Amino acid sequence: MSLTRVSSWSSFGGTLSVHDHDSEACACTMRFAVFTPPQAKDGPVPVLWYLSGLTCNWSNVMEKSGLQRMAAELGLMVIAPDTSPRGEDVADDDSYDLGQGAGFYIDATEPPWTPHFSMQSYIVEELPALIGAEFPADMERQGIFGHSMGGHGALTLHFKQPKRFRSVSAFAPIVAPARVPWGQKAFKAYLGDECPEWGEHDACELVKRQPTEAHILVDQGEDDQLLEEQLKPELFEAACREAGQSLTLRRHPGYDHSYWFIASFMEDHLRHHAKSLTA
Amino acid sequence: MSLTRVSSWSSFGGTLSVHDHDSEACACTMRFAVFTPPQAKDGPVPVLWYLSGLTCNWSNVMEKSGLQRMAAELGLMVIAPDTSPRGEDVADDDSYDLGQGAGFYIDATEPPWTPHFSMQSYIVEELPALIGAEFPADMERQGIFGHSMGGHGALTLHFKQPKRFRSVSAFAPIVAPARVPWGQKAFKAYLGDECPEWGEHDACELVKRQPTEAHILVDQGEDDQLLEEQLKPELFEAACREAGQSLTLRRHPGYDHSYWFIASFMEDHLRHHAKSLTA
Numbered sequence: 371m372s373l374t375r376v377s378s379w380s381s382f383g384g385t386l387s388v389h390d391h392d393s394e395a396c397a398c399t400m401r402f403a404v405f406t407p408p409q410a411k412d413g414p415v416p417v418l419w420y421l422s423g424l425t426c427n428w429s430n431v432m433e434k435s436g437l438q439r440m441a442a443e444l445g446l447m448v449i450a451p452d453t454s455p456r457g458e459d460v461a462d463d464d465s466y467d468l469g470q471g472a473g474f475y476i477d478a479t480e481p482p483w484t485p486h487f488s489m490q491s492y493i494v495e496e497l498p499a500l501i502g503a504e505f506p507a508d509m510e511r512q513g514i515f516g517h518s519m520g521g522h523g524a525l526t527l528h529f530k531q532p533k534r535f536r537s538v539s540a541f542a543p544i545v546a547p548a549r550v551p552w553g554q555k556a557f558k559a560y561l562g563d564e565c566p567e568w569g570e571h572d573a574c575e576l577v578k579r580q581p582t583e584a585h586i587l588v589d590q591g592e593d594d595q596l597l598e599e600q601l602k603p604e605l606f607e608a609a610c611r612e613a614g615q616s617l618t619l620r621r622h623p624g625y626d627h628s629y630w631f632i633a634s635f636m637e638d639h640l641r642h643h644a645k646s647l648t649a
Numbered sequence: 650m651s652l653t654r655v656s657s658w659s660s661f662g663g664t665l666s667v668h669d670h671d672s673e674a675c676a677c678t679m680r681f682a683v684f685t686p687p688q689a690k691d692g693p694v695p696v697l698w699y700l701s702g703l704t705c706n707w708s709n710v711m712e713k714s715g716l717q718r719m720a721a722e723l724g725l726m727v728i729a730p731d732t733s734p735r736g737e738d739v740a741d742d743d744s745y746d747l748g749q750g751a752g753f754y755i756d757a758t759e760p761p762w763t764p765h766f767s768m769q770s771y772i773v774e775e776l777p778a779l780i781g782a783e784f785p786a787d788m789e790r791q792g793i794f795g796h797s798m799g800g801h802g803a804l805t806l807h808f809k810q811p812k813r814f815r816s817v818s819a820f821a822p823i824v825a826p827a828r829v830p831w832g833q834k835a836f837k838a839y840l841g842d843e844c845p846e847w848g849e850h851d852a853c854e855l856v857k858r859q860p861t862e863a864h865i866l867v868d869q870g871e872d873d874q875l876l877e878e879q880l881k882p883e884l885f886e887a888a889c890r891e892a893g894q895s896l897t898l899r900r901h902p903g904y905d906h907s908y909w910f911i912a913s914f915m916e917d918h919l920r921h922h923a924k925s926l927t928a
Contacts, residue, residue, distance in 0.1 A: 379909040380872070380909065380910070381912070381913055383913075434712050436715035436718065436912065438912065593659070626659070630660045633660070633661075633715065634660055634661045634718075
């Protein structure tokens with residue numbers, strides 16, 4: 371596993387670095403960013419995975435959320451992977467919500483997506499192995515969070531691997547992909563026509579099958595332009611209630627789907643994870 | 650003076666808004682951003698001007714510095730003007746450090762720049778009048794800061810108008826434009842061949858002519874790729890010492906010229922201004 375450091379900057383006493391590597395799961399070069407807090411000088415620190423939304427790559431959250439300040443204070447390493455495989459040889463679609471930039475954190479089983487679109491394997495298996503080997507990361511203490519499509523990724527990967535990703539939170543997540551247009555379009559393309567397997571990647575279904583011991587934090591802007599069509603947090607609220615899953619869903623008047631919203635509540639999310647990971 | 654609101658977002662309990670207006674000073678449409686803190690609901694708040702560096706517009710500092718969090722806590726309005734006039738009818742140059750995006754916060758006296766490049770008049774006269782009329786701003790309490798070319802702007806406009814801009818600070822400022830390539834190129838184009846007037850727009854000259862009562866804060870990264878050729882903070886340090894001007898110059902090992910550097914020390918600058926403006 372060779373790792374190429376593309377960029378590196380001092381930030382809040384720690385280091386923000388960007389890396390390329392040849393991914394086996396995605397069969398292409400993948401790029402990710404790592405914020406390493408100053409505490410890592412003294413030994414391995416907890417790891418927090420941030421999964422981004424449609425069209426994003428590592429830079430959106432690292433440039434616009436301001437997470438470095440509080441991650442440096444709390445001693446959390448934060449990793450921002452890309453949202454899909456990319457490249458000229460990688461299948462794509464003209465729309466923004468399918469193909470490159472829209473991996474949905476699942477392993478595709480349908481052509482033309484199968485050779486590259488294995489984002490679940492990449493995030494759950496391949497990239498953690500690389501991080502554990504190459505960075506001062508304590509892989510016994512991992513949390514996961516994300517935004518929109520990345521909120522879907524964070525919730526579903528937590529339910530799939532509750533011992534791996536011990537803490538979980540999300541900003542404006544897609545909680546019921548099998549029942550909203552974004553998720554239906556992606557699942558149909560990547561997994562084939564509607565089938566029971568769709569439910570294995572749907573947070574509302576997963577929580578009912580097997581709730582976890584985690585306390586989940588979800589923030590949602592009430593002026594989010596995608597709230598009613600794509601996000602439907604009330605479905606997750608009801609599913610958690612039914613399953614006995616501990617959840618705090620906060621609805622914020624005036625906030626939309628943007629990084630201005632995420633930045634405003636980032637500190638709360640980092641503190642939420644630190645409570646579980648640094649106790 | 651008609652003002653068009655281009656965008657508006659909730660942010661940290663306040664509002665970030667972007668506006669267009671027809672500028673008389675620059676003879677074109679100018680765009681700026683305003684962060685209005687939540688305290689403005691209860692009455693006028695102090696105003697802090699942030700002047701950006703070469704190639705930037707309002708978005709760089711608003712997206713990348715994280716200033717909204719602490720501005721909301723301290724109750725400061727922050728305004729980010731553009732760095733020059735812009736448009737198809739506005740003179741330009743192929744290089745990044747002259748013309749559009751490189752106004753240097755002075756009023757040009759040479760063609761082809763004269764009809765539009767009057768950034769000093771714009772920042773000192775026209776835009777404050779508009780802000781005072783249209784926003785909940787206490788124009789008796791104004792501070793100014795900036796980065797690189799905008800650090801030059803902040804320092805020189807403070808020295809030109811010490812009662813207007815009561816507090817001042819800068820990130821990696823151009824402190825001696827008359828003596829470094831960036832400034833010499835711009836001054837020659839906008840003001841003509843080297844002449845005494847250059848000194849009227851050079852912080853190192855201005856401080857010697859008339860120091861102010863302000864305490865100036867300057868942060869500088871020691872790994873700044875422009876440190877030795879363009880920035881030369883030691884010249885300003887010596888000029889302040891000679892003039893009896895109060896200055897704190899902090900040199901930070903490992904930091905470069907980027908917004909990762911600015912974001913890391915933004916909170917200190919906002920607290921520095923609040924100390925003078927909200928006392």
